Amino acid sequence: MNILDVNGLKVFHGHAQALRGVTFHARKGEIVAVLGANGAGKSTLLGALSGIYNAKAGEVVFNGKPINRRTSGYIVKQGLILVPEHRQIFNTLTVQDNLLLGAFHRYNKDKSILYEDMERVLETFPALQGKEQQTAGILSGGLQQMLAIGRGLMANPKLLMLDEPSIGLAPMVVAEIMTALRKLREDGTSIILVEQNAAAAFKVADRAIVIERGQVVISGKPGELVNDERVQQAYLGRTRDQAGTVAMAL
Amino acid sequence: MPRESLKYLLIAAASIGFVILPFVLESNYLLSILIIIGIYTLVVEGLGVLMGYAGQVSFGQAAFFGIGAYAVAILTTRYSWGTIPAFLAAIVLPALVAAVIGRPTLKLKEHYLALATLAIGILVHIFFNEGGELTGGPSGLTGIPYLKIGGLVFDQDYKFYYLIGVFVLLVFLGVRNLDRSRIGRSLRAIRDSEVAAEANGINSAALKLKAFVFSAFLAGLGGGIYAYYITFISPAPFNFNMSIQFVIMAVIGGLGTIWGPLLGVSLMVALGEVLRWLVPLFIPNAGGEYQIIFYGLILVLTMIFKPEGLSTGWRKKTVSDSEEQEQKKENLTVSIRR
Ligand SMILES: Nc1ncnc2c1ncn2[C@@H]1O[C@H](COP(=O)(O)OP(=O)(O)OP(=O)(O)O)[C@@H](O)[C@H]1O
Ligand SMILES: [Mg+2]
Numbered sequence: 224m225n226i227l228d229v230n231g232l233k234v235f236h237g238h239a240q241a242l243r244g245v246t247f248h249a250r251k252g253e254i255v256a257v258l259g260a261n262g263a264g265k266s267t268l269l270g271a272l273s274g275i276y277n278a279k280a281g282e283v284v285f286n287g288k289p290i291n292r293r294t295s296g297y298i299v300k301q302g303l304i305l306v307p308e309h310r311q312i313f314n315t316l317t318v319q320d321n322l323l324l325g326a327f328h329r330y331n332k333d334k335s336i337l338y339e340d341m342e343r344v345l346e347t348f349p350a351l352q353g354k355e356q357q358t359a360g361i362l363s364g365g366l367q368q369m370l371a372i373g374r375g376l377m378a379n380p381k382l383l384m385l386d387e388p389s390i391g392l393a394p395m396v397v398a399e400i401m402t403a404l405r406k407l408r409e410d411g412t413s414i415i416l417v418e419q420n421a422a423a424a425f426k427v428a429d430r431a432i433v434i435e436r437g438q439v440v441i442s443g444k445p446g447e448l449v450n451d452e453r454v455q456q457a458y459l460g461r462t463r464d465q466a467g468t469v470a471m472a473l
Numbered sequence: 474m475p476r477e478s479l480k481y482l483l484i485a486a487a488s489i490g491f492v493i494l495p496f497v498l499e500s501n502y503l504l505s506i507l508i509i510i511g512i513y514t515l516v517v518e519g520l521g522v523l524m525g526y527a528g529q530v531s532f533g534q535a536a537f538f539g540i541g542a543y544a545v546a547i548l549t550t551r552y553s554w555g556t557i558p559a560f561l562a563a564i565v566l567p568a569l570v571a572a573v574i575g576r577p578t579l580k581l582k583e584h585y586l587a588l589a590t591l592a593i594g595i596l597v598h599i600f601f602n603e604g605g606e607l608t609g610g611p612s613g614l615t616g617i618p619y620l621k622i623g624g625l626v627f628d629q630d631y632k633f634y635y636l637i638g639v640f641v642l643l644v645f646l647g648v649r650n651l652d653r654s655r656i657g658r659s660l661r662a663i664r665d666s667e668v669a670a671e672a673n674g675i676n677s678a679a680l681k682l683k684a685f686v687f688s689a690f691l692a693g694l695g696g697g698i699y700a701y702y703i704t705f706i707s708p709a710p711f712n713f714n715m716s717i718q719f720v721i722m723a724v725i726g727g728l729g730t731i732w733g734p735l736l737g738v739s740l741m742v743a744l745g746e747v748l749r750w751l752v753p754l755f756i757p758n759a760g761g762e763y764q765i766i767f768y769g770l771i772l773v774l775t776m777i778f779k780p781e782g783l784s785t786g787w788r789k790k791t792v793s794d795s796e797e798q799e800q801k802k803e804n805l806t807v808s809i810r811r
Pocket of ligand 2: 265266267308386
């Protein structure tokens, strides 16, 4: 069953069209990688899905409900959560406040539930343990990324969308994050993973789509995509060599 | 002595000092300056919340201040309203105006509020000047009655001093509560990252609107008290120049702090008094416009040497401070590389 159906999504930034009719879907419990060059429209896609940008045309059905034209507040309540690009943690707040704000939409409920959920997030990212009272802005890049994901988890996502979580991080940290994503999928969370790091993305993804100039140009299983001429052109670098490295990494 | 009890001792000493001050002061002049400081502090506390928490700036606070003052003046002298209803109108009216301007402008992501408030500030000032019968034009309105609350008539400076002291205290407590509340945290989250705040379902436009309306509410409160204190008003104190001064007071005191506004206002008012006395000694025919040069200078110096404001962080540098600096630099280079 599909948790997300996107049909003909068109988004403009001012006069410039960033999405020219994007169509794709994500099934329950799978990790879908979204690849594409700089400026292809990946972040715009995630922003439009989470209600931060308004779509000019198109349909988005999440978990059986149409969500285009809905506010981000509504969309978050439905369980579609974005972990935005560049981490965007709340620098001046503590780690704990960052996490609690992730649960903003269910604040009214019993506070003890929030603290239990926070414990679970800290189990997912043990590196954050003991740092609850630290100001988030002074954490290292890797910890900030974990915090950003943890904040997203605090919202109780059915579908978690991550925008380039591996950017600027050391390979070890990237591996740690990818492991966490796998574990989330096992626990039943669906995931959309936007990545520049194709090797890392292909390793965890069940399927992948490639976006070029605001359109989906190809989709399939990582194994199929890695040998595709167009994928190598658009994403893996121009040479067969680099593509080979990725293939070997798999 | 433990820190905690030292704190309470200080608070107790300050309270006693506050209460006995009018009896100790020889001159009414100093008392009147303290009253003005209190009134401006109300305005700047609100602006500080808007700037420090919501990350928005208003260049029209003097207009809200003025709407509050004119509401009192017009309603009491032209329509014979009671002093308390007129006072309430002085608080509600600016908040309403702010809601009307803020709703459409704060939905837009950029700093349109700054432009909108700039425009409103100028329009309102024109209205005060050109309002004919209603506003009394450039010469303004006189004969504002004394504020009466119950059997208490506020006809002397020391009474205003206590009245404003109570209001300032209430506002301090309110802002301190805000800082610890869900709204306060959400506002700071928006300031840190609006995208992430929205991605977490925080309605940034609605929260910024609340902060803006709150700032207008406090400006109106200050304006209402001002009118009752001075008992005559003219357009001059509510011009763009004053709006800028409010912004400077908020910035040099420290944004997002509780004591910052009081400190910023005190410094600026004191400086204003000194300049008023000093400048004519050197430049005989100088008008008020010279002051703004010094205010600008203070602002620039603060931004260079203490950008987070004068009320914060005079403690020694700690390890985590330098780490923070490092991290900031790192973040900066990352964002530049992008
Ligand atoms: N807020 C904005 N205002 C105007 N144009 C924008 C805005 N955001 C993105 N764009 C433009 O829309 C297009 C798609 O941008 P988007 O950020 O979605 O790409 P991306 O695939 O996420 O790129 P990257 O890999 O660099 O993050 C680009 O041409 C970009 O310049
Ligand atoms: Mg992007």
